[in-house]
Amino acid sequence: MSLYGKYVLPKIMNSVMKSPDLSEIRAKLVPEATGNVLEVGIGSGLNLPFYEGNVKIVGVDPSVELQVYAREVAEHSGVDVDFLSQSCEEIPSEDNYFDSVVITWTLCSIPDPVQALQEIRRVLKPSGKMIFAEHGLSPDVNVAKWQSRINPIWKVIGGGCNLNRKIDELIVQAGFRFDALTEGYIPGPKFATYNFRGIARPT
Ligand SMILES: C[S@@+](CC[C@H](N)C(=O)[O-])C[C@H]1O[C@@H](n2cnc3c(N)ncnc32)[C@H](O)[C@@H]1O
Numbered sequence: 661m662s663l664y665g666k667y668v669l670p671k672i673m674n675s676v677m678k679s680p681d682l683s684e685i686r687a688k689l690v691p692e693a694t695g696n697v698l699e700v701g702i703g704s705g706l707n708l709p710f711y712e713g714n715v716k717i718v719g720v721d722p723s724v725e726l727q728v729y730a731r732e733v734a735e736h737s738g739v740d741v742d743f744l745s746q747s748c749e750e751i752p753s754e755d756n757y758f759d760s761v762v763i764t765w766t767l768c769s770i771p772d773p774v775q776a777l778q779e780i781r782r783v784l785k786p787s788g789k790m791i792f793a794e795h796g797l798s799p800d801v802n803v804a805k806w807q808s809r810i811n812p813i814w815k816v817i818g819g820g821c822n823l824n825r826k827i828d829e830l831i832v833q834a835g836f837r838f839d840a841l842t843e844g845y846i847p848g849p850k851f852a853t854y855n856f857r858g859i860a861r862p863t
Pocket residue numbers: 673677700701702703704705706707720721722723726746747748749763764765766769770771
């Protein structure tokens with residue numbers, strides 16, 4: 661891994677992802693999680709203060725650098741978290757184990773998002789829910805054009821983040837249906853702020 665990826669990017673990521681606009685979305689969505697929870701791409705643990713009730717969380721993320729922040733947040737939030745330092749494409753869990761999956765602003769960076777979503781579906785109970793908030797491809801042709809133009813350099817700066825994924829289509833392709841789906845821009849540059857958020861369930 662480059663020095664940028666190891667020392668600079670985790671600091672930038674932790675700071676950028678603390679934005680009040682994102683926190684507002686976290687505050688609305690994360691309390692929907694119940695029971696045994698898998699958080700995919702737990703990053704620096706910024707969702708942890710928003711869990712409610714008696715949840716038991718498994719947090720999977722390959723970034724050991726971000727995990728340092730996440731462990732600190734977990735300690736302060738008093739939530740029960742087991743950390744797995746690995747990619748989510750192969751989750752060491754039996755089928756139909758988790759009641760809820762939480763995934764926020766992570767599908768953009770996973771190399772094979774459909775494989776990851778299928779793996780999430782495997783470990784999620786048939787009655788379970790996937791709570792998601794992700795940025796992706798804008799429906800505005802001009803914005804979408806810029807997203808695809810900028811994407812190659814953005815991926816390098818953003819640790820593999822893609823601007824132009826069709827998040828809703830990927831979720832459906834992996835075998836989910838939407839219980840709730842809200843789409844739209846949040847404040848910030850349009851190329852990076854078209855968001856998809858809601859709850860999906862296995863079909
Ligand atoms: C933009 S950060 C979001 C972090 C956190 N979910 C949040 O809402 O603040 C993207 C996260 O995806 C993680 N990630 C990238 N590839 C992954 C993979 N294959 N499996 C699981 N997490 C991954 C990164 O390490 C990073 O923590």
